[in-house]
Each structure stands twice: as structure tokens, then as C-alpha cells.
Amino acid sequence: MGMTTSTSLSGFIASTPATTIMGNGEPRTYMRIGQTHYTRDGDGTFTQTESTYHDLVLFRGTGNRAADMFRKGDTFIAEGYVHTYQTPSPDGTLEEREEFVARKIGHDTARTPYTVDRTPRTHHTPTTIDPVPANATVDTAISL
Secondary structure (H helix, E strand, O other): OOOOOOEEEEEEEOOOOEEEEOOOOOEEEEEEEEEOOEEEOOOOOEEEOOOEEEEEEEEHHHHHHHHHHOOOOOEEEEEEEEEEEEEEOOOOOEEEEEEEEEEEEEEOOOOOOOOOOOOOOOOOOOOOOOOOOOOOEEOOOOOO
16 A cells, blocks of 8 residues: 655744634634745855745644644644635625645644653544634634
8 A cells, every 4th residue: 555645734823723613513723824935045045035824724623622732923734735715805706715724733843842741632433523612703604
């Protein structure tokens, strides 16, 4: 069997993570993220260029845990996929947007000092939804 791979994204958390409850009752965590970019100079050094900013979303328990673990300024690495969708713009035309839907997320070990807690986690069945964070709000729009 071959190696399974997926799309990854790294960057920094640019906004406080916010959790809402979708119309189907499931939690959705949103955060604005940034990516720092560099260009390689002729002498082999690198020059930082303008950062770009993007939307990142997580669902269910993964989103709840991320909302508890991540703060603005943290660096991360995530695995997931890019979701492209259309939304009305202020002038009434449809605008194409994209967001990164993270299935997995963790702190960037190259930039984040931490300790590992190897205490076994409580087993979750596939139908279990983790408790929603106390600061969650209800979002009546239905998303993914």
C-alpha cells in the first residue's frame, strides 16, 4: 500500500478563534490566519515580503479543541483541503472565496516550545460531539 498524503498549510493565528453553532447543530471554529513570505536574494539570503491572510475553519471536536488550545500569534501546521465557494459581494455580484478546512492542526514544533502530556484521552465514538466551548455563538447559516 502506498503512502497517503494530503494538503498542508502552515502559518500563524491572526485572530482569536471563534466557535459558532451551525444550523445543523454542529460546532464550527473559524480563525483568520497569516502566512509570512520570503524571497531568496542573489547572495543566498532571504528577504521577508508581505504576509497574506486567509480563512481557516475546523468542525466538531477538532474545532472545539483548537479553540481551546490556540491563541492569536501562535504558529501552526494543519492538514486538510481548500474549499472554494461563492458569496455575494457588496455590489451584488458573486465573489469567489476560499477557506482552508483543517482536519488536523497542531502547533509548529520548530517555533513553539511545549511539553507533551501523554495521558490517554477519553475514547470518542464517531457519533460523539465534544462539548461546545462556553463562548460559542449560534450561527443560523448552514455551512459544509
